[in-house]
Amino acid sequence: MPSMTMVEAIRDAHVVSMERDDRVVVFGEDVGHFGGVFRCTQGLQQRFGATRCFDTPISEVGIVGIAVGMAAYGLRPCVEIQFADYVYPAYDQIVSEAARLRHRSAGDFTAPLVIRMPTGGGIFGGQTHSQSPEALFTHVAGLKTVVPSNPYDAKGLLIAAIEDEDPIIFLEPKRVYNGPFDGHHDRPIVPWSKHPLGEVPEGHYRIELGTARVHREGSELTVLTYGTCVHVAQAASEEYGVDAEIIDLRTLVPLDIDTIVESVRKTGRCLVLHEATLTSGFGAELAASVQERVFHHLEAPIRRVCGWDTPYPHAHEWSYFPGPDRVGRAMQEVMSA
């Protein structure tokens, strides 16, 4: 089985989808000739031609609005927003148009499209290249929100997203594009070629949206997380001696609540972990959902470890990012509660 980085896996998902369905079109800023600033669409224009993969003006409202119109026509647009931090000009087109078109027209018009965007921190990107805005999308009826943490999942999830009948927000944690970053920024980078989830099958396969993955089995504590933080949780678990069961949610909406409930029933303790700011973050939704369903199985209060409620800092990135030490200490606190 070939080894791929997450960038290569995402690129391969495009190739597979574009070969299988000629309605799939790919566009965005720098996406065509150059292949994207992170190279996720490299070679697609050369392979499929400029009518299938092309560059656009710098206008997020235009990119998403065009995609809605194309999807209404019957195409399957898969567009890139260069950084999740830049998506806000398109927010009305996503929330008021893509998300609600099927409902408001009673199925007369639909918007099957994918909006991909690099998300999250850890690259010294400052406040405009590091944000994790997933909660702005999970709050919106009609959208599905996906966050892969590794190459294998990224390919299968992206193929499933492109084949889906509804608009998908596909957030790609840029810090794990090239390796399973565990939060130890001062250590050498580990490439995906040395990780089992870097092994990616050729050809077509799907990972169904709404299915979580147990990243690490454990007995003492359930960690609910996604994206880069999956690897941070693993490091914390090992380094702080807590036998954590780490659930990689993969899809935030729809949420795989069964896998979550089963794990918390088993461990009786729950920690929620994400890079995004704490207040009104998706972690609040997770904590509420867990206590609504398995309150009587809980042996300790649910604990959230998240980004602070500040803009994402440049100089103090590693004080902001919920790294393995912060997570590990929180795990120990939950265990002793």
Added chain:
Amino acid sequence: MESDGEPTLRLRIPEPNRNFDPAERVRRHLSPPGSMPKPKLDEKVERLAMMRKQLVRVLDDDGRAVGPWCPDLGVERLQRGLRDMMTVRTFDARMLRAHRQGKISFYMQCLGEEAIACAQQRALRPGDMHFPTYRQQGLLVAGEYPLIDMMNQILSNDHDPIKGRQLPVLYSSKAHGFFSISGNLATQYVHAVGWAMASALREGTAIASAWIGEGASSESDFHAALVFASTYQAPVIFNIVNNHWAISTPEDFARGASATFADRGYGFSIPALRVDGNDYLAVHAVSQWAAERARTNLGPTLIEWVTLRVGAHSTSDDPSGYRGDDAKHFPLGDPIERLAHHLRTIGAWDDQRHAALQAEIDELIETTFREADAHGEAKNGSTGSPKSMFDDVYATLPRHLLEQRDQVEG
């Protein structure tokens, strides 16, 4: 005020003159009927430049159709156009009455603007897609969409084609080339370009037509639509219906320091024309010209339709708080009267036929409304099961919506 001889900075805030006279505005750039040349389809945009400051008109004050823009429609199609416009006006009047009777929650009429949507619909082809605002009901009427479906939508009853999901008049009909109206302004302008680009990418023949009011042309979506259409030369028509009022705000605030809204096209090298929107023949001719440009891969065209919103913005709006007596007249004439005058002038119409047609339409609207009203209305709870609100959020219901639906009674 000056300091050290240098002027201090100040803003020009458009004069809040709430009694401004749209008739005077129109006269600033008025051109005599028949005076405007009709350019060839691929004319260089620079040579069309002055058309954005002038006004294409075909019908003159004596009811004659004059000049190179005069379309060859024949009597039957003109009579059909008259019927379309009279149907829209009668429909609007009946719905306003239904609102006063408390049967419907909200309505938006298009009094005075009937020619624009009615004539353009007849100038385009089945398969083309309009991306309308809430004041283009003429597209549906002239597109022969069932009037009863419009009324069922307005009543939000259990025959409403969009299942009570939207405010009255926010229709949707893919089969009739009418894109679902959002209710948020300007978003559809970009969708039209995307749809047109898709049609070209798939080597189709259908074109898109984008609609916006002059007020909403301030939105960023408007400018994004123009840059994308200009860049990819998309087969799309950009309509700006300048009815001079954005609720209470005169056109000055959206237009900025430009002379006209058609000026917007020039910076994008999009041919832009100003047209008398109350002149059925001019609307038909210019729409057809723009459609031909799109169909022959000559790219987008922008049209500013000059008209006046004669009525209130909506049934929730009371113009007496901001508006003088400009609504009492049509600065360019009543579009229905002008077309009827023309038909009488060419010997194809008379008062008796006009009265007979009006009576026929009155009867049609009345009968249709009785039938729709018999299906009930949202206010008396005849809109089906409330559980249906969970349908169509997604293609298939996810787990969390199934659980929530179970909590709703009915």
